[in-house]
Amino acid sequence: MPHTPLVPLQRVKSSGLHAAQLVVTGFAAAVLIGTVLLLLPISKSGPGGASFIEALFTATSAVCVTGHIIVDTPVYWSSFGQVVILALIQVGGLGIMIFASLIGITLARKMSIRGRVTAAAEARSVGMADIAGMIRGIVVITVVIEAAVFLALTLRFWLGYGYQLGDSVWYGLFHAVSAFNNAGFSTFSDNLVGFATDPWICLPIALAIILGGLGFPVIMQLRKEFRRPLHWSMNTKLVLVGTGSLLAIGTALTCWIEWSNTATLGEMSPADRILAGFFHTVQTRTAGFNSLPIGEMNSETWFVSDILMFIGAGPAGTAGGIKVTTFLVLFFIMYTELRGEGAVNIFGKRLSRAVHRQAITIVLASVAAVVVATGAIMLLTDFELDRVLFEVISAFATVGLSTGITADLPVPAQLILVALMFLGRLGPLTLGTAIALKQRRTLYEFPKERPVIG
């Protein structure tokens, strides 16, 4: 059921490429504008202006909704500067959701014209067919969720902590936007460490993060067909199952390893330990707030967090990482292979073969980026592998958690993080688009051969 059966392939192809170029150009422009605004003296508290690397790093971190910082947000930036950061976060978060969905629709059309996949499945997984309606849907969902979390947080800051109403509103707004967009920026110098045992702060923020991390196609389908799970797309099922499993496993491991660490969970009540362990796990996928001092955690917890951060959350949402769908697709490929079955079936649907190679490619390219950046930063600094790897994965997956070394890195290493945030935010999306659009039929075939594997 193609929507535009008469559009020639060439036009669809160029509009797809155009969309991908638009994402990169748009994000680069947002970073540039953000950098210029943050360089203005009005953006900085106290006399003088920020340095170029401070402005560039902060703007990139905000637009790519990462949350890595090299200066203390509430102390270093003025109120104006913080408003700029918040605006960059919102632009970046909306931008990625809109562009990812836009590319999804373009690809669905292209696929349907080539007859490779039915457009119906694609369109359903994207959520709707017409672009204006889709953008409207994304904006409405964003505003509704952010408003609800804003209200809850503002009331709590005002009534529970005695902040003035104006401050409470600002804190509530900032954290609601920062949470739904998985940004992890905070208006508190210790991020959310002061609220580690307060479920009225932690749970609304966690909920906003999880919803933002599900991705727009999933939210859209849940809104429309919440009571009809049999109608859910493979994408929706994968994201929900993956989100639930990773949250449960991550919380269990974090609580287990940190249970007696007096610098993190050790001094809390059992219920609070579970709350804080859960909250930390939510942050690794890939929001980046912290209610526990990351630098004081056991390096085993960093290792577990590395894996959760690398996987990330759902596609076409505000989360980074290789995405939970990519991870589960690889898992199901392995499972099928071990069972010796021919086709990879997931929840009663057969996985398109083209997706196998796409998933491998995304993962390999991501591993390559992480490995090269880790090696480079280790050469540039004296930090240990565990801290550097954590920092690199955190930047690439746009998480923003840090063991505390970000501000101490030399400028070249900080520039590597800037590049990683940008690459991690746009790389998988544009790579996926380029792959899908470049696919061409070859007119000849070589004879087949199998090398020895393993």
Add this chain to the structure above:
Amino acid sequence: MPHTPLVPLQRVKSSGLHAAQLVVTGFAAAVLIGTVLLLLPISKSGPGGASFIEALFTATSAVCVTGHIIVDTPVYWSSFGQVVILALIQVGGLGIMIFASLIGITLARKMSIRGRVTAAAEARSVGMADIAGMIRGIVVITVVIEAAVFLALTLRFWLGYGYQLGDSVWYGLFHAVSAFNNAGFSTFSDNLVGFATDPWICLPIALAIILGGLGFPVIMQLRKEFRRPLHWSMNTKLVLVGTGSLLAIGTALTCWIEWSNTATLGEMSPADRILAGFFHTVQTRTAGFNSLPIGEMNSETWFVSDILMFIGAGPAGTAGGIKVTTFLVLFFIMYTELRGEGAVNIFGKRLSRAVHRQAITIVLASVAAVVVATGAIMLLTDFELDRVLFEVISAFATVGLSTGITADLPVPAQLILVALMFLGRLGPLTLGTAIALKQRRTLYEFPKERPVIG
């Protein structure tokens, strides 16, 4: 051109499974016998006998040609004990080559019966069709190469270092066998650190290691068709290209990072630095001798070595790791995907689709084993991630290099290494066999769907 077109599928299948079970049983029996022999007081220098964990660890390390040690080989074990170790190395090395080739032939027959792949390509890549001839070929190649290296080393130890002829013969024999089988055991307490700048020791050992690491199918084809590269199988081409590239890249990176480290290369002449950097790179794939103090290297070098160790060398040889063929297959899949082409073509041949998933499965299972073991050993000890990761990859890929922590690990962690060595030696092979034998046709097909990736 199937060789046994009348063998019913059932019999081939059970003979294939039987071969895989035979490998595991055979290796377990060798480890058991080795453990018992090393427990005898006659195996140990000085009074008393070895402890159970010392005997088990050493026997496993020898049979799996790993080279990890928790006691100093020349000091702790008597001459008898060292002969036992050498015999275990030879049995383990020959065993893996024979069984891997045997399974290759069985699978080739099965495949040809099912009509999935032409047996001709398989048989050519295995080297020959009849099993007795194949085993004879493996033994002859082993004896010839080991004898040549034995002669070179013995002469050098005798004439160059003034060791007595008897000692020189023993050292020459031990290192020749240990090198060709990629075992890494040495009769010197500092392994080969005393010979770091001596090309007459390092180069014959490096050559034996590289040849053993190519794998029997490649050696066999080179012997027969050295001057006809157009006839080489995809397997041979992949192994040769991968070996050359990884050696060059690894040597360049190791020399670059360690160039001024006075504890490793820093005090040597430039030519000696390159020799020692090359020799270290050879050891990571996956022989495990060391002519440089690994514990004194920069952690960046450990990181580079981690990657080389994990990849390993060629299949159906004495090397461990995921194998260079698996690594390159994934690389070519990514390359094809980025170019947007349909079929994965390597050196003018089309890669069998079944190999895509097999390669992913091997890599994912290997990553899972390394990640779980690393997490577990970090929980059991206070060592940093970089040292633990190095130790775990080294054991899993049967390398045997260590940053120096092996003997200091608690017994449970040493048992994890024992399990890893066994798993790393036999896992990919038996996994690959199980996968290939279990493949069955499904009689129904689910509708196709693509989740969002990346």
